[in-house]
Structures are given as C-alpha cells and as structure tokens.
Amino acid sequence: MLILARKENQSIMINEDIEIVIVGIKGDHVKIGIKAPNEVKIYRKEIYEEIQKENIAASQIDPNKLSDLGKLIKKNKK
Amino acid sequence: MKLKTKPFGEIEVSEKQRIIFKEGLFGFDDIHSFFLLDSNQEEVPFYWLQCEKISEIAFLIINPNVLLDYELAISDEDLKDLEIENEDDMLVFTIVTMYDNPKQITANLLGPIVINRKKRIGKQIISQKDDYSVKHPLFQQEEVS
Numbered sequence: 001m002l003i004l005a006r007k008e009n010q011s012i013m014i015n016e017d018i019e020i021v022i023v024g025i026k027g028d029h030v031k032i033g034i035k036a037p038n039e040v041k042i043y044r045k046e047i048y049e050e051i052q053k054e055n056i057a058a059s060q061i062d063p064n065k066l067s068d069l070g071k072l073i074k075k076n077k078k
Numbered sequence: 079m080k081l082k083t084k085p086f087g088e089i090e091v092s093e094k095q096r097i098i099f100k101e102g103l104f105g106f107d108d109i110h111s112f113f114l115l116d117s118n119q120e121e122v123p124f125y126w127l128q129c130e131k132i133s134e135i136a137f138l139i140i141n142p143n144v145l146l147d148y149e150l151a152i153s154d155e156d157l158k159d160l161e162i163e164n165e166d167d168m169l170v171f172t173i174v175t176m177y178d179n180p181k182q183i184t185a186n187l188l189g190p191i192v193i194n195r196k197k198r199i200g201k202q203i204i205s206q207k208d209d210y211s212v213k214h215p216l217f218q219q220e221e222v223s
Contacts, residue, residue, distance in 0.1 A: 039155055043204055051189035051204065052105035054212040058175040058186065059106070061138055063085035063126075066119060068180045072217070 081113055083128045084136035091115070096130070097193055097200040100159070104189060104202055109135065112200070114193070125171065127191065139171035139191060145216055148172070151206035152192060160194045160201055169193040175213065184213040 004012060011021040018040060021033040034042055081091045095113045102109045109129050117124035123144060129135035142148035150170050162168050171191040175184050187210035193200040 041155070044208075047188065047204060047208060048104065050212045051186065051202070054175060054186045054189065055103050055105045055137075055173065055202075058137055058173045059135055061136070061174075061176050063136070063138075065176055065180055066085070066117060066124065066138070069119075069122075069176065069183060071121070072180055
C-alpha cells in the first residue's frame with residue numbers, strides 16, 4: 001500500500017481525474033473531499049462489508065419458516 | 079425448463095423468469111443468473127431470487143413498500159446500468175433475513191435489489207440514502223404477552 005503524509009488542504013491525484021482532498025482534521029476525525037467523475041463509485045468501506053455480510057446471512061434462510069412468517073405479517077398488517 | 083430450487087425442489091420455470099445480475103450480489107459476485115419465483119404466500123407478496131446454478135442459494139425478497147414507506151435512492155449510474163428508461167419498468171425488492179424467531183425478521187434497506195422487468199436485468203445497489211439499515215426490523219418490538 002502506498003502511504004502518503006498530507007496536511008490539511010493538501011490533496012492527492014489518482015489518474016488525471018480523481019482528486020482526494022484533506023478538507024479538515026479534528027482530533028481523530030479526518031474530513032476527506034473526493035472529486036471524481038460520476039461513473040466512479042465511492043462508498044464507505046463498512047457499508048460494502050455490511051451488505052456483503054447481510055447477504056451471506058440472508059442466504060442461510062430455511063424456506064420452511066416462511067409459513068410462520070406469513071401468519072405473523074398478516075397479523076401485523078395495517 | 080426445469081430448475082432445482084431451494085424452496086420447492088425441482089420445478090418448471092419459464093425463461094422469462096430469468097434475471098441477469100451482471101455484477102452478481104455483494105458477496106456473491108460470481109453468480110449472475112437468478113430466477114424470480116413467486117413464494118406462493120397468500121398473506122404477503124414474498125418472492126424468491128433463486129440462483130440458477132447452485133440450488134442451495136436463494137434469497138427471500140419483498141417489495142419494501144408493502145411493509146413500510148421506502149424511499150428508493152438510486153444513482154444515475156445505477157439507473158444507467160439497469161438500462162431503465164421508464165420508471166414503470168422498475169421493480170424494487172429488499173432481501174429479507176430470517177432468524178430462529180420469525181418475529182426478528184429483518185430487511186436489508188441499504189442494499190436493495192432493483193430489477194428492470196422489461197430487460198430482465200437486475201442489480202443490488204447501495205442506497206444513496208445511507209441512513210437505511212441492513213437489518214431493519216419488519217416488526218416493531220411488541221409488548222410482552
């Protein structure tokens with residue numbers, strides 16, 4: 001991994017069209033600004049991982065439980 | 079054609095039920111072909127997203143608006159990937175996770191499944207509204223009976 005030291009308001013360029021700016025530093029929080037073309041997808045890593053984990057948990061489903069669920073939802077429906 | 083499914087065993091399905099996920103689902107990147115199956119649940123319109131090649135992989139999905147007010151926040155890029163020209167062609171589902179106690183059931187509102195029903199392509203997107211949870215409880219905590 002490439003590691004660069006940056007100060008506030010300094011930035012990093014990735015290719016010609018992606019700029020990562022250190023907008024502010026406060027205690028243990030770093031505010032990062034990203035300028036990138038629309039087609040570049042930017043997400044916080046934990047969101048990615050959360051969805052991945054949830055998909056794996058959801059895939060363990062036991063289809064036999066579905067009938068209990070139907071009854072429950074019927075009861076709870078407005 | 080015949081398809082081996084997790085919820086129903088081997089059943090007859092139509093090619094028209096096949097949805098292609100070019101990017102797979104998160105954590106299932108290599109799985110591109112799913113069949114959309116009705117769950118045959120009278121009470122709630124659940125569907126199954128059944129993997130074509132691996133019968134053990136199936137996801138229970140539901141239109142989140144059946145159960146709550148869900149605001150789909152989809153990026154222009156995702157709309158482009160899904161080749162959506164008309165909003166009426168768009169189906170929105172959320173994957174459901176079940177636990178031993180069915181009351182604990184949750185829905186993944188942060189990573190909804192969007193399907194272009196005309197072109198039969200699908201994508202799991204990341205909601206642009208990121209205060210949605212991956213484990214949204216479908217039932218309010220009820221009073222102890």
